[in-house]
Amino acid sequence: MSAVLDFAAIGIGPLTLWMFGLMVALLLTGMPLAFVTLLVALVFAVLGYGTMAVPIITSRIYTFVESFVFVSVPMFVLMAALLDRSGIARDLFDAMKLIGGRLRGGVAVQTIFVAVVLAAMSGIIGGEIVLLGMIALPQMLRQGYDRKLAIGVVCAGGSLGTMVPPSIVLIIYGLTANVSIGDLFTAAFIPGFMLAMFYVVYILVLSYSRPNIAPPPDPVPMPGAEKIKLLKGLILPLLVVFFVLGSIYAGIASVTEASAVGVGGVLLSTVLRGEFSLKMLRDSAMQTLATVGMIVWIGIGATALVGVYNLMGGIRFISELMTGISDNPTVIVLVMMAILFVLGAFLDWVGIALLTMPIFVPIIKTLGLDPVWFGVLFAMNMQVSFLSPPFGPAAFYLKSVAPPDISLGEIFRSLLPFIALQVLAVGLLIAFPGITGR
Numbered sequence: 001m002s003a004v005l006d007f008a009a010i011g012i013g014p015l016t017l018w019m020f021g022l023m024v025a026l027l028l029t030g031m032p033l034a035f036v037t038l039l040v041a042l043v044f045a046v047l048g049y050g051t052m053a054v055p056i057i058t059s060r061i062y063t064f065v066e067s068f069v070f071v072s073v074p075m076f077v078l079m080a081a082l083l084d085r086s087g088i089a090r091d092l093f094d095a096m097k098l099i100g101g102r103l104r105g106g107v108a109v110q111t112i113f114v115a116v117v118l119a120a121m122s123g124i125i126g127g128e129i130v131l132l133g134m135i136a137l138p139q140m141l142r143q144g145y146d147r148k149l150a151i152g153v154v155c156a157g158g159s160l161g162t163m164v165p166p167s168i169v170l171i172i173y174g175l176t177a178n179v180s181i182g183d184l185f186t187a188a189f190i191p192g193f194m195l196a197m198f199y200v201v202y203i204l205v206l207s208y209s210r211p212n213i214a215p216p217p218d219p220v221p222m223p224g225a226e227k228i229k230l231l232k233g234l235i236l237p238l239l240v241v242f243f244v245l246g247s248i249y250a251g252i253a254s255v256t257e258a259s260a261v262g263v264g265g266v267l268l269s270t271v272l273r274g275e276f277s278l279k280m281l282r283d284s285a286m287q288t289l290a291t292v293g294m295i296v297w298i299g300i301g302a303t304a305l306v307g308v309y310n311l312m313g314g315i316r317f318i319s320e321l322m323t324g325i326s327d328n329p330t331v332i333v334l335v336m337m338a339i340l341f342v343l344g345a346f347l348d349w350v351g352i353a354l355l356t357m358p359i360f361v362p363i364i365k366t367l368g369l370d371p372v373w374f375g376v377l378f379a380m381n382m383q384v385s386f387l388s389p390p391f392g393p394a395a396f397y398l399k400s401v402a403p404p405d406i407s408l409g410e411i412f413r414s415l416l417p418f419i420a421l422q423v424l425a426v427g428l429l430i431a432f433p434g435i436t437g438r
Helices: 012-028 033-049 051-065 068-085 088-095 106-122 126-142 147-162 168-177 181-209 224-249 255-272 278-311 314-323 329-344 349-366 371-387 393-399 408-431
Strands: none
Touching: 012 033, 012 314, 033 051, 033 278, 033 349, 051 278, 068 088, 068 106, 068 126, 068 168, 068 255, 068 278, 088 106, 088 126, 088 224, 088 255, 106 126, 106 147, 106 181, 106 224, 106 255, 126 147, 126 393, 147 181, 147 371, 147 393, 147 408, 168 181, 168 349, 168 371, 181 224, 181 255, 181 371, 181 408, 224 255, 278 314, 278 349, 314 329, 314 349, 329 349, 329 371, 329 408, 349 371, 371 393, 371 408, 393 408
């Protein structure tokens, strides 16, 4: 079949509007993003280049899925699924009383620290929010914490998996941008910890300036025997984090190999705790299959669409458009961040990464900026997308396990101060790139 339309005569500007309009129309029908992008790619490929363009699409898809590093994604998802079904997270939460027990707002503070450790174990966001929603939220509400603070802490803390290595967001960015994932993990460590500390400082300032926000700490000191018992809950999670991240940073293992070590560590932990069963393993595997299947299909569709758009000259068109905005690289980066903010309110982060990074990263390199720094900036931006209305997934994850009287509207309103802290962190990363150590 020969081409139906003369793309050269039409021009890339109108074609870009047609492509975007068709995507929006199909998304409004409720069709999943993965199928929308793949369908749009096939339509424009056949219309503009005939059936001979189809092999180009399939070759790009193969390049995406055959990457060895991609194997780490199902491994980290499996780790999160196993954690979800074990008592490791609950014991970890109880052990963090050693940090937050003597502070006003201590349970909220320990929730943030638990979120950091869970993020460092698996890098998955949804499972963290659900876990914290079942463990931390009821305890904070029962103790008289302000509802908005409790809700915000769970959603914002649970979303730290976007930033804290081994973040799946950073892995997908590294695959898309063709940069070292180990470098991304190293560069994201301090910004991720910085954002967590923003949350902790906000909790403490609010708790001590407005005593009705959080209950006072328990005046009775904790017995030494109980402290030792609680410490045991820290041992297995911290060992998993040490072996996963330690093996990557020390150069002993690649990200893919370290992910396998992490799965082995969590499985061994469930065996030692007497929680392992074939049903747990099967359920975790099925959850992993569903999650990774979604990521792969979105990847296939987005990769095909970007390939066809590149064939049309679209990436060159967008690059010239972006670089023509200003001679100041910071202004161009701010425009990119604004585009990502808007997309993040409507699209899944996987789709955003795979659709925009093949266009944005070459521009970043042309401007002489560091793509690793930009990857950390992208991950921080995606923090905002997890909380932003109307489709912020963090709110929906929490709603699935929250008490019935907590509405989606209340959840989104509770997230506004934490979104402001995330935007502040994005601004600091733009103003001071050295935070990433690059």
